[in-house]
Amino acid sequence: MDTLSYKTISANKENANTEWFVIDAEGQRLGRLASNVAKLVRGKHKTNFTPHANCGDRVIIINAEKIELTGSKWDNKTYIRYTGYPGGQRSATAREIMAKNPISLVERAVKGMLPKNTLGRDIYRNNLYVVAGTEHAHAAQKPKAIKLEDIK
Numbered sequence: 436m437d438t439l440s441y442k443t444i445s446a447n448k449e450n451a452n453t454e455w456f457v458i459d460a461e462g463q464r465l466g467r468l469a470s471n472v473a474k475l476v477r478g479k480h481k482t483n484f485t486p487h488a489n490c491g492d493r494v495i496i497i498n499a500e501k502i503e504l505t506g507s508k509w510d511n512k513t514y515i516r517y518t519g520y521p522g523g524q525r526s527a528t529a530r531e532i533m534a535k536n537p538i539s540l541v542e543r544a545v546k547g548m549l550p551k552n553t554l555g556r557d558i559y560r561n562n563l564y565v566v567a568g569t570e571h572a573h574a575a576q577k578p579k580a581i582k583l584e585d586i587k
Contacts (some may be wrong), residue, residue, distance in 0.1 A: 446483040451490030453562075455578035457571070458494060460541065461501040463583060469544035471586045472496065476562040477549065480586065489557055495564045495571050495578055500537035504529060514543065538565040 456475060460468055478484050478491035512529045532540050542565050549555040
């Protein structure tokens with residue numbers, strides 16, 4: 436009996452075949468977009484998913500300024516940060532953040548759905564690219580356009 440054929444292959448950064456995808460965020464809901472993008476950049480949609488390795492795909496999100504929030508979330512959803520000084524807690528609504536920096540709303544939503552460790556930071560830094568507008572700097576990688584309905 437050939438016992439070598441029963442070995443489990445564990446994916447790592449070198450043998451994980453990463454692809455490039457581009458997602459159009461125009462008219463998409465923020466939470467649904469972020470959860471599907473988090474699956475892609477983490478690699479959970481692949482059959483060789485390995486929880487301790489960065490085997491996800493690279494994702495470019497275009498038109499980040501055209502996302503949607505339902506109900507009154509534009510005014511009621513608050514984002515809190517702390518400066519590190521006494522009395523330094525700051526809060527801003529989703530509308531204020533969108534006016535100041537439109538890509539940070541999408542980046543925060545995806546980052547919150549990734550692991551809170553060095554692997555999550557590595558995935559966020561290397562696999563996610565958010566752009567306001569339709570032009571991006573990664574055309575040389577020939578990314579494939581994908582719709583959120585196609586992600587399972």
